[in-house]
Amino acid sequence: xxxxxxxxxxxxxxxxxxxxxxxxxxxxxxxxxxxxxxxxxxxxxxxxxxxxxxxxxxxxxxxxxxxxxxxxxxxxxxxxxxxxxxxxxxxxxxxxxxxxxxxxxxxxxxxxxxxxxxxxxxxxxxxxxxxxxxxxxxxxxxxxxxxxxxxxxxxxxxxxxxxxxxxxxxxxxxxxxxxxxxxxxxxxxxxxxxxxxxxxxxxxxxxxxxxxxxxxxxxxxxxxxxxxxxxxxxxxxxxxxxxxxxxxxxxxxxxxxxxxxxxxxxxxxxxxxxxxxxxxxxxxxxxxxxxxxxxxxxxxxxxxxxxxxxxxxxxxxxxxxxxxxxxxxxxxxxxxxxxxxxxxxxxxxxxxxxxxxxxxxxxxxxxxxxxxxxxxxxxxxxxxxxxxxxxxxxxxxxxxxxxxxxxxxxxxxxxxxxxxxxxxxxxxxx
Amino acid sequence: xxxxxxxxxxxxxxxxxxxxxxxxxxxxxxxxxxxxxxxxxxxxxxxxxxxxxxxxxxxxxxxxxxxxxxxxxxxxxxxxxxxxxxxxxxxxxxxxxxxxxxxxxxxxxxxxxxxxxxxxxxxxxxxxxxxxxxxxxxxxxxxxxxxxxxxxxxxxxxxxxxxxxxxxxxxxxxxxxxxxxxxxxxxxxxxxxxxxxxxxxxxxxxxxxxxxxxxxxxxxxxxxxxxxxxxxxxxxxxxxxxxxxxxxxxxxxxxxxxxxxxxxxxxxxxxxxxxxxxxxxxxxxxxxxxxxxxxxxxxxxxxxxxxxxxxxxxxxxxxxxxxxxxxxxxxxxxxxxxxxxxxxxxxxxxxxxxxxxxxxxxxxxxxxxxxxxxxxxxxxxxxxxxxxxxxxxxxxxxxxxxxxxxxxxxxxxxxxxxxxxxxxxxxxxx
Numbered sequence: 001x002x003x004x005x006x007x008x009x010x011x012x013x014x015x016x017x018x019x020x021x022x023x024x025x026x027x028x029x030x031x032x033x034x035x036x037x038x039x040x041x042x043x044x045x046x047x048x049x050x051x052x053x054x055x056x057x058x059x060x061x062x063x064x065x066x067x068x069x070x071x072x073x074x075x076x077x078x079x080x081x082x083x084x085x086x087x088x089x090x091x092x093x094x095x096x097x098x099x100x101x102x103x104x105x106x107x108x109x110x111x112x113x114x115x116x117x118x119x120x121x122x123x124x125x126x127x128x129x130x131x132x133x134x135x136x137x138x139x140x141x142x143x144x145x146x147x148x149x150x151x152x153x154x155x156x157x158x159x160x161x162x163x164x165x166x167x168x169x170x171x172x173x174x175x176x177x178x179x180x181x182x183x184x185x186x187x188x189x190x191x192x193x194x195x196x197x198x199x200x201x202x203x204x205x206x207x208x209x210x211x212x213x214x215x216x217x218x219x220x221x222x223x224x225x226x227x228x229x230x231x232x233x234x235x236x237x238x239x240x241x242x243x244x245x246x247x248x249x250x251x252x253x254x255x256x257x258x259x260x261x262x263x264x265x266x267x268x269x270x271x272x273x274x275x276x277x278x279x280x281x282x283x284x285x286x287x288x289x290x291x292x293x294x295x296x297x298x299x300x301x302x303x304x305x306x307x308x309x310x311x312x313x314x315x316x317x318x319x320x321x322x323x324x325x326x327x328x329x330x331x332x333x334x335x336x337x338x339x340x341x342x343x344x345x346x347x348x349x350x351x352x353x354x355x356x357x358x359x360x361x362x363x364x365x366x367x368x369x370x371x372x373x374x375x376x377x378x379x380x381x382x383x384x385x386x387x388x389x390x391x392x393x394x395x396x397x398x399x400x401x402x403x404x405x406x407x408x409x410x411x412x413x414x415x416x417x418x419x420x421x422x423x424x425x426x427x428x429x430x
Numbered sequence: 431x432x433x434x435x436x437x438x439x440x441x442x443x444x445x446x447x448x449x450x451x452x453x454x455x456x457x458x459x460x461x462x463x464x465x466x467x468x469x470x471x472x473x474x475x476x477x478x479x480x481x482x483x484x485x486x487x488x489x490x491x492x493x494x495x496x497x498x499x500x501x502x503x504x505x506x507x508x509x510x511x512x513x514x515x516x517x518x519x520x521x522x523x524x525x526x527x528x529x530x531x532x533x534x535x536x537x538x539x540x541x542x543x544x545x546x547x548x549x550x551x552x553x554x555x556x557x558x559x560x561x562x563x564x565x566x567x568x569x570x571x572x573x574x575x576x577x578x579x580x581x582x583x584x585x586x587x588x589x590x591x592x593x594x595x596x597x598x599x600x601x602x603x604x605x606x607x608x609x610x611x612x613x614x615x616x617x618x619x620x621x622x623x624x625x626x627x628x629x630x631x632x633x634x635x636x637x638x639x640x641x642x643x644x645x646x647x648x649x650x651x652x653x654x655x656x657x658x659x660x661x662x663x664x665x666x667x668x669x670x671x672x673x674x675x676x677x678x679x680x681x682x683x684x685x686x687x688x689x690x691x692x693x694x695x696x697x698x699x700x701x702x703x704x705x706x707x708x709x710x711x712x713x714x715x716x717x718x719x720x721x722x723x724x725x726x727x728x729x730x731x732x733x734x735x736x737x738x739x740x741x742x743x744x745x746x747x748x749x750x751x752x753x754x755x756x757x758x759x760x761x762x763x764x765x766x767x768x769x770x771x772x773x774x775x776x777x778x779x780x781x782x783x784x785x786x787x788x789x790x791x792x793x794x795x796x797x798x799x800x801x802x803x804x805x806x807x808x809x810x811x812x813x814x815x816x817x818x819x820x821x822x823x824x825x826x827x828x829x830x831x832x833x834x835x836x837x838x839x840x841x842x843x844x845x846x847x848x849x850x851x852x853x854x855x856x857x858x859x860x
Contacts, residue, residue: 018722022580029647032760033579131577137724139569139577147561147569149463149747150452150740217459275729278708292448292736294567297729299705306722310580317579323753330462 004037005320008068008100010091011080012045015105015132017052018309019078023316024054030313034320041073069094076101076127076319078312084108096120096128101324103315105132105308107206114213114220119332127324129315134207135160135284137300137307139314144214144288145329151291153215155255157428160207162282162302163191163198164230164250168238168267169280172247175235190282200229201250201265208252212263213328213335215288216256220328221263221338226346228266237353237423240394241269243381244351247277251428260339262346268428269351269396275299276428346402349378353423354393354412358386362417366393369411373404390419396427434467435750438498438530440521441510442475445535445562447482448739449508453746454484460743464750471503499524506531506557506749508742514538526550526558531754533745535562535738537636544643544650549762557754559745564637565590565714567730567737569744574644574718575759581721583645585685587858590637592712592732593621593628594660594680598668598697599710602677605665620712630659631680631695638682642693643758643765645718646686650758651693651768656776658696667783667853670824671699673811674781677707681858690769692776698858699781699826705729706858776832779808783853784823784842788816792847796823799841803834820849826857 007023009016023030023038031037043056044065062068065087068077077095079102081088088106095102097120104110110117110130121128131141135158144153159165163185170181182199185191197203205225213220230250241248246269253264270277275297279285284302289295301307318324328335356362363382370377380395397405409422437453439446453460453468461467473486474495492498495517498507507525509532511518518536525532527550534540540547540560551558561571565588574583589595593615600611612629615621627633635655643650660680671678676699683694700707705727709715714732719725731737748754758765786792793812800807810825827835839852 026580026582029582029760030579032764033576033755035755137720137726139573142572142577143569146463146748147572147744148740149460150456150743151736152456152459273708275705275708278703278705290567290740293740294731294737296567296731298727300726301724306581307724310578310720310723313580314577318576318753321753321755323748323751323755325463325465325751325753330459334462 004039005034005316006039006041006073006075007316008042008071008074008077009040009080010044010065010068010077011082012043012052013080014305015308015312016045016080017054018305019312020054022309022313030317034317036320038316038320042068042071044068065091066094069098069100074100076103076316078316079104079106082106082108084112089113092117093120096124096126099124099126101127101319103129103312103319105130105312107133107210111206111209111220111222114210114328115332115335118327121327122332127319128327129319129324130210131315132308132311134210135286135300135302136311137302138284138286138298140211140286140298141214143298144211145325148288148290148293148296149329151293154289154291155253156211156215156286156288157276158208158211158252158286159249159276159279159284160204160252160302161198161250162284163195164204165279166190166282167199168230168233168248168250171233171235172238175239177235178231178233199231201227204250204252204265208254208263208265211252211286212254212261215254216261216336217328217330218261218336218338221340224338224340225263225265230267233267234423236392237351237425240353240381241351244269244379244396245272246270246427247272248425249276249279251276253428257341257345259345260341262341266426268426270428344401344403347399348402349399349427350397350405351425351427352395352397352409354418355390355420356393357417357419358389358391359417363393365415365417366412369408373408375400375405375408434469435464435746436469436471436503436505437746438472438501438504438507439470439510440474440495440498440507441512442473442482443510444735445738445742446475446510447484448735449742450484452739452743460747464747466750468746468750472498472501474498495521496524499528499530504530506533506746508746509534509536512536512538514542519543522547523550526554526556529554529556531557531749533559533742533749535560535742537563537640541636541639541650541652544640544758545762545765548757551757552762557749558757559749559754560640561745562738562741564640565716565730565732566741567732568714568716568728570641570716570728571644573728574641575755578718578720578723578726579759581723584719584721585683586641586645586716586718587706588638588641588682588716589679589706589709589714590634590682590732591628591680592714593625594634595709596620596712597629598660598663598678598680601663601665602668605669607665608661608663629661631657634680634682634695638684638693638695641682641716642684642691645684646691646766647758647760648691648766648768651770654768654770655693655695660697663697666822667781667855670783670811671781674699674809674826675702676700676857677702678855679706679709681706683858687771687775689775690771692771696856698856700858774831774833777829778832779829779857780827780835781855781857782825782827782839784848785820785850786823787847787849788819788821789847793823795845795847796842799838803838805830805835805838
C-alpha cells in the first residue's frame with residue numbers, strides 16, 4: 001500500500017467534478033488521513049472538452065468507460081454513471097474482476113445486484129463502497145457497517161428522498177396541491193423533469209433496500225419493498241395530520257418482526273416534535289433502533305454535488321488506507337436470504353379519510369364495515385355540516401391488520417354515500 | 431493480522447462488563463466484520479470475585495492493571511479506569527510503548543494529554559481510539575475522523591452532557607428551581623452524588639476539547655475552553671427563552687474564526703424547533719457545519735452501559751481489521767498549535783435579564799450603559815408593574831462584543847435600582 005492510490009473516475013457531471021475538486025483542494029489533509037496520496041490518473045466522460053475547472057494535463061482520458069477497468073495505472077474506479085444495467089454494471093463488474101476497488105453512488109445497481117457484486121468484490125480482494133448511494137451528507141453506511149454493531153438493529157426509518165420531503169413540507173406550508181407544488185419544484189430545479197423515480201417512491205426503495213441489508217445482514221431485496229408514492233397526498237390530509245398532532249412524511253421503513261423483515265416505502269404520519277417529523281425542506285434523515293446502544297438519529301443533506309462528492313472522497317480515503325470490510329458488513333456468502341414478512345402479517349394504526357355525503361346513517365355504515373374487520377377507532381374528526389353534500393370524516397384507528405383495513409375500505413367505498421376513494425395512511429413510530 | 435485479536439480489559443464496572451458481554455454474545459457477527467475473532471484474554475478489576483455473569487475460565491486476572499501492558503498475550507488494551515492521571519495514564523502510556531493498541535473511554539485523559547499520547551501511539555504503530563469518550567451512542571469521532579473530511583468543518587456544537595440536558599428539560603417542564611431538579615436527578619441516579627463535573631461544564635469541556643481537535647486538526651487545548659455551568663440558570667430565564675422562541679441548552683461550541691479557534695461551554699439560547707433545541711431529556715447531540723457537504727446533525731444516547739460498550743466494541747473491530755489512522759485525523763506531529771481566539775474578539779447576541787426596582791428612570795439608566803458600550807437592543811419584554819418593587823426587564827441584544835456587554839452589565843449592576851446581579855446568556859445558531 002505504498003505509493004499513491006490511483007483513481008479512475010467514470011462520469012464527470014456535477015458530482016464527478018466535485019470529487020476531482022475535493023481531491024485536488026484538500027490533497028494534503030486527505031493524504032494524512034489515508035496514509036498516502038490519492039490521485040486521479042484517468043477519467044471517462046461524455047464530453048472531454050467541456051470546461052470543468054480541472055487540469056487534465058496529468059490525467060488520461062478514455063472515451064469508453066470500460067477501459068478504466070483494464071488500465072494498469074488505476075487501482076480504484078469511481079462509478080458515477082448511474083443506471084442499474086448497461087455500462088455502469090459492466091464497469092463495476094469488470095473493475096472488481098480485475099481486482100480494482102470500486103466506489104459508487106449507484107443505489108439502483110446495488111439494490112438490484114448488490115449481493116452478486118459484493119461476492120465478486122470479496123473473491124477478488126477488492127473494496128465495494130457506496131456511502132454516496134444513500135444520503136451523501138449523512139455517513140449512514142459507515143455507521144451501520146462499522147459503528148452500530150454492538151447490539152444489532154431492530155428497525156431503520158428514513159426520509160431518504162429530498163425532493164419528496166421538499167414537496168410535502170411546501171404543501172404543508174402553502175396548502176397548495178401536490179401538482180402545483182411539484183410544478184414549482186421542477187421550475188426551481190428541486191425535482192426532475194420526469195419525477196417518477198422520486199415521487200413514486202422508487203428512489204427511496206433503492207436506498208431502503210441497501211439500509212435493510214446493512215442493518216440486518218440480508219441479501220438486498222428490492223422486490224420485497226411494498227411501495228406507495230406521494231402523488232395521492234392531499235393538502236387536506238396534511239392539515240388533518242396536524243390537527244391530530246402528526247406530520248406527513250414519505251418514509252422508508254425496515255423492521256425485523258417475528259415473521260421476517262418488513263420493508264415499506266410509504267407516506268406516513270409521524271408524531272410531531274419528534275426528530276423525523278421535524279425534518280424540513282430537502283433534508284434527509286435516518287433513525288435506527290440499536291438495542292441497548294439506544295435510538296439514534298442522523299440528519300443532513302442527501303443529494304447534490306457537495307454531500308455526494310464528500311461521501312465518495314471519504315470512501316476513497318478508506319480504500320487508500322486499506323480500511324474496508326465486506327460490503328454489507330458480513331461476507332457475501334453469509335448474507336441471510338431475505339425472508340419477507342407475509343403481507344397478511346402487516347399491522348399498523350392507520351389514518352383514514354372518507355369523503356361522505358352528509359346524510360343520516362353514513363357514520364353507522366362506515367363503523368359497521370370497520371367493526372366487521374375488527375378495526376377499532378382511536379380518535380375521529382368530523383367538522384362542518386353540509387346536508388346532502390360531501391364532508392370529510394377523518395379518523396385514526398388502533399393497530400389493525402393491513403389487509404383487514406383494505407377490505408373494510410373496499411366495502412365502504414362501495415356505498416353510495418361515499419363520493420371518492422377513501423384515503424389510508426399508516427402511522428409510524430418516530 | 432491472522433489469529434484472534436487478544437484484548438486486555440482494565441476496569442470491570444458496568445461498561446467493562448457490557449463490553450465483555452457484547453464480545454461474547456455477538457462473537458460471530460463481530461468476527462465477520464473484523465475479519466478475525468476478538469477475545470478477552472486478560473482482565474484487571476478491583477474485585478475479581480464480584481458476580482458479573484462472565485465466565486473467567488479462559489481469562490487471566492491481574493490485580494495490577496499495569497501488568498496488562500506487559501502481557502505477551504494481549505494485543506489491545508481497553509482502558510475503562512478513568513481519571514486524567516494515575517493508573518489510567520500510566521496504563522495507556524505503557525501499553526502504547528509496548529506497541530499495544532489502546533481503546534479508551536477516558537475523555538479527561540485525552541483532553542489533557544491527547545497530543546502526547548497520539549504521538550506515542552504513532553511512534554509505536556499502535557491505534558489510539560476513543561469513540562466511547564464522546565457521546566457513546568453517537569459515532570461522532572468516526573464521522574469527524576473518517577466521513578466529514580471532504581470540505582473541512584467550520585463549527586461544531588453539541589449537547590454533550592446528558593445530566594445537564596435532563597436537568598434543563600426538567601426545569602422547563604416543571605418550572606422548578608435548579609437545586610430542586612438536581613436533587614431529584616440525584617435521587618433517580620441521573621446525577622452523581624458530586625455533580626460538579628457535570629453541572630459545572632467540566633465534562634462537556636473534556637468532550638468539546640476532543641471534538642475541536644478532530645474537527646480542526648489542532649492540539650487538544652482544554653485550558654482554552656471558556657466555561658460556564660448551569661447552576662445559575664433559573665426557571666424564569668427558561669420561561670423567558672420560550673417567550674422569545676428559544677430553548678436553553680448547555681452547549682459545547684467550537685468555531686473557527688478569523689482570529690483563531692473559539693471554544694465555549696455555556697448555557698445558550700437555541701432557536702426553538704431546530705434540531706439542537708429539540709433534544710430532550712438525557713439525550714446527547716452534535717451538529718457540525720461541513721462546508722459544501724452541508725450541515726449535519728446526530729442525536730443519540732451519550733452515556734451508560736449500552737452506548738459506551740457499543741462504542742468500545744466498534745473501536746475494537748476497527749483495531750482488529752487494522753483500520754485505524756492517526757488518532758486525531760492527522761499525524762500527531764502535524765497537529766496545528768491551538769491558536770485561541772482572543773477574548774476581546776468574542777462576539778454574540780445576548781439574552782439579558784435585570785431585576786430592577788419599578789421606578790422611573792430605570793430603563794433609561796440600563797439603556798444608557800448599554801449604548802455607552804455600543805450594545806443595541808433587538809427585542810425586549812417588560813411585563814407587570816409593581817411600583818417600588820422589583821420586576822424583570824428582559825432583552826435580546828444585537829451582536830455585540832462579549833467584553834463590552836460584561837462592562838455594561840457591571841456598570842448597570844452598580845445602580846441602586848438594580849436588585850440582583852444581571853443575567854447574561856449567549857444566543858447560539860442552531
